[in-house]
Amino acid sequence: MSQLTVALDMMGGDFGPSITVPAAAQALSLLPDLNLLMFGLEAELSPWLTRLQLDQHPRVQTYFCTQQVGNDHKAAYALRHLTDSSMRNALDALASGRASACVSAGNTGALMAMAMKVLNTVPGVDRPALITRLPQGDGGYALLLDVGANISCSAEQLVQFALMGEQAAQHILGIASPRVALLNVGAEANKGNEAVRVAGTRLSQTANLNYSGYIEGNELFIGRADVIVCDGFVGNVALKTSEGVARLLLGQKLKRGLLSKMLTFWLKKRLSHLNPDQYNGASLIGLRASVVKSHGSAGSPAFFNAILQAISEIEHDLPASIAHRFDTAPQDSHAR
Structure with a gap:
């Protein structure tokens, strides 16, 4: 170094x-x-x-x-x-x-x-975005942005976030052609607000970008995308909800007894990669x-x-x- x-x-x-x-x-x-x-x-x-x-x-x-x-x-x-x-x-x-x-x-x-x-x-x-890592089920990471810097975003800004996220995934995560997705309330083309729909159309027409369409909240951790794009309101809620669930799981204590203590130790070790810190x-x-x-x-x-x-x-x-x-x-x- x-x-x-x-x-x-x-x-x-x-x-x-x-x-x-x-x-x-x-x-x-x-x-x-x-x-x-x-x-x-x-x-x-x-x-x-x-x-x-x-x-x-x-x-x-x-x-x-x-x-x-x-x-x-x-x-x-x-x-x-x-x-x-x-x-x-x-x-x-x-x-x-x-x-x-x-x-x-x-x-x-x-x-x-x-x-x-x-x-x-x-x-x-136009404006910077806050980007953070999310652990994935396969042991890797995805990048989520924006997570709170811009509460409301235009379609143009979402496209800019996608390009910035692509570069972060290439240079920080080492992924040559990262899959970029938009976080939405459904996978269908007609779902979501106007900004998300317009951004989706523009990203699908962007050359040299591996755009994979919409992703829903229940797919944030399954390795479906390498870069997940949304506005700061949605991203902040998604991030803090995820952190809350992770801390809930990591803080669980089972009933007393040797077997329960062993299971608690195994569970925390197994889920240690979810620790938000x-x-x-x-x-x-x-x-x-x-x-x-x-x-x-x-x-x-x-x-x-x-x-x-x-x-x-x-x-x-x-x-x-x-x-x-x-x-x-x-x-x-x-x-x-």
């Missing part, structure tokens, strides 16, 4: 430095070429850095800010007034080239607004640089996985791949 630098918003999420600092310490201990730029409030961040001996770490640069983006802050307010927040400073470090990726567990709306302001989207992309880190793709959004409620292992996701995007240079795809999109599709 070549030397790389990731900017971290240390104040984001429900727990701030108590989660982000241990995750950063784990990443530094396992990845000798990793450099971290940490942004946060001095009073809250410094004690954790000292406790985990990162205050003098040679591969850590710490920058203290005066503001923090809260979960209740409106995106427009954060964009205008929280310019010295840990989130904004981490994104500024990415925009200036001091970092190659940024990770934040903060307010999704604020992160989206700030990232678009500071980084802008690649030519041909393993898939924490939804990438805000379509921007000119890599931004990874961690769950606000994520623990340290999950935030660590978000850092790994950022590193993977740096190594595969996903923004450049998406930009190249849209360079050829006008003659392939109606994406622009």
Whole structure:
């Protein structure tokens, strides 16, 4: 691995430095070429850095800010007034080239607004989308987007998401010709709202795209598609419902007794690949640089996985791949 630098918003999420600092310490201990730029409030961040001996770490640069983006802050307010927040400073470090990726567990709306302001989207992309992995029954993964960045989407934006998802599957999952599907309420051509139907028609006419039609909610985990496209409202509900079911199954306790304990152990081991923490880190793709959004409620292992996701995007240079795809999109599709 070549030397790389990731900017971290240390104040984001429900727990701030108590989660982000241990995750950063784990990443530094396992990845000798990793450099971290940490942004946060001095009073809250410094004690954790000292406790985990990162205050003098040679591969850590710490920058203290005066503001923090809260979960209740409106995106427009954060964009205008929280310019010295840990989130904004981490994104500024990415925009200036001091970092190659940024990770934040903060307010999704604020992160989206700030990232678009500071980084802008690649030519041909109207708005970035949040993309995440879904475990599949065959042991592989599928990519789902959008999972919350854009609550309502036009057909044109759904087509753009499909092209971005295709590139992510090729470069992150290593699938040469990923199967792209639209999440819908039925498989028939006349099902769904107008945006989905129009997007389906356009995708079926897009050259060099392996479009496989509609996919329903009960097919999200059976390996029918490699990229699943929807608007952010549908995607967020689908993702959080799936996470809730996974946590329900993983948290099940059977009756007392040796046999029951053995069955519980077997069940949790068998279903361990469903643990949502393993898939924490939804990438805000379509921007000119890599931004990874961690769950606000994520623990340290999950935030660590978000850092790994950022590193993977740096190594595969996903923004450049998406930009190249849209360079050829006008003659392939109606994406622009």
